[in-house]
Amino acid sequence: MREPVIAYIGLGANLGDPRTAVLCAIDAIADLDGLALTAQSSLYGSAPVDAGGADYVNAVVQVTTRLKPHALLAQLQGIENAAGRSRPFRNAPRTLDLDVLLYAQLVLNDADLVLPHPRMWQRAFVLQPLAELAPDLVSAEQLQAVAEQSVWVL
Template identity: 45%
Template sequence: MTPLVDVYVGLGSNLEDPIAQVRLALEALGTLPLTERVAASRLYVSRPLGPQDQPDFINAVAHLRTRLSPLALLDQLQALEQRHGRVRRRHWGPRTLDLDLLLYGDECLELPRLRVPHPEMTARSFVLLPLAELSPQLQLPDGRPVAALASALATSDEIEVLPE
């Protein structure tokens, strides 16, 4: 049997009740085939990365353990986005749900459909802060500690924890 792999998925939404979208997606991640949800970060509010003519985003990170291959997991994540009504109209535009495979174990992948670790994650506070909250001892495959990367971006005022 394929061994379990620790993976991290970034979640974001800024349309159609984004808090509910992210919470429902976090629950759904635990129901993916051959996958269990280990933990999830708190919810964060962040300004849009691209065009500013859209609402703020709700973000989180989930820690999963899966037996799915990276591409099989990507297919499941994209199917979940579709079930949430994801429509890709413009790059960095508004969306009901965005799921990004951030880390797949210690693997480094450069495939036509998937790059892992996520190529933009080290520059995004809305990824690093919830990831460091979730797994403070985590290191990227190149050995860089996530907590140190997150603290370098933590002074930014473009992200805050959503009050509970």
């Protein structure tokens, strides 16, 4: 049997009722077979980055999982699809966005999944909740680099 690993998942939404969407997604992640939800950040609000639309509700969760990275991604995409996620264009407003941010120390770059998540280090709405859960994974310099982005605890 596969040894469990720690992974971090970013959540965000800005269409419909984004707070409820994120909270329901956290519950759905906790219900997935092959993983255990071990921690969740506070909810954060953020202005869109490189996009238009309403403010986002964001969070990060920590899971321990036996799922392989692509299987985890497929499960998360199922949750997104159930929430009505569509992808009309890059950075479009969304009912729900779930991203595998980190999967142990794995570095992966293929057509379906890039780990660590390629833009996470440029996003305060990812780094602040991640730092809340795992302060050893986010440096003061990384937080300072995104300090101009508007993010607040809800």
